[in-house]
Amino acid sequence: MTQNLPRFPPRPTDTAPLYPADELVKLQSIMDNRRPHPPSPPPAPQRKTTWLGKALALVGVAVVSGFVWWVLQPSERVDEPVAQPQKTAGEFEFTSVPQLPGPVKDSDCAVHATGQTQAFFKATPCLQLTRAFYTAKLPDGRTVYSSVSVVKMRTADEARQLRELTQKDGTGNVKDLVLDKAISVPPLTTLANGGYASEQRDQEVVIVESDSPVRGADALAHNKEMKKVSEDAIRLASSFGD
DSSP, X not given: OOOOOOOSSOOGXXXXXXXXXXHHHHHHHHHHHHSOOOOOOOOOOOOOOOHHHHHHHHHHHHHHHHHHHHHHSXXXXXXXXXXXXXXXXXXXXXXXXXXXXXXXXESOOGXXXXXXXXXXXHXXXXXXXXXXXXEEEOTTSOEEEEEEEEEEOSSHHHHHHHHHHHTSTTSOOBOOTTTTTSSOBTTBSOSTTXXXXXXXXXXXXXXXXXXXXXXXXXXXXXXXXXXHHHHHHGGGGGGSOO
16 A cells, blocks of 8 residues: 655645635735724814803904994084083072071962062962072171072963062062061061062062161162172072972
């Protein structure tokens, strides 16, 4: 029996059989699929604009727009009127007295009037009488007392009639607070002998009488000076209110 034993060295005809090319390609593909693949990198986070960011952006735009508008404006607006300061102070400085720190009111003008003025109020009643009392200093140091009365009538025509009546001599008037005994200023018993001034404001008539206990030698000069104080005191009626 003959045995087929290997021969050494092998001959070229003894080499191992070769695999076909297509089988090798399949084998390589199988090996590649079995290898672990590196993990894909995580996607980059997306920036989200919050409502706060949007609000800040809008504010920034508004600020910039306002600044640009301001820069482009002319330095002076010549087409608009310039407000003028109003004169609120007068020639004299008036002060209320401790005896009567505020205005007093009454709806019956007739009982606080004299002469023909009282008769006028009985026939034509007023709506309200408001009175206040003040003091002022003259340049020479003398004290002047002023009684400010505001009479409110039903119509402007009635107010006109009242003012025309009180401007005449000997027709009586609204009682000043000294004559009405609401204020005591010895030796004065009334302010009617000093200076008188009045003004109509629609339905209202402002009546002021002023006098000083210390009178000068010249009666006309004294009355003229007291009238000047009364004319300045008319502005005090604006602070009475309703």
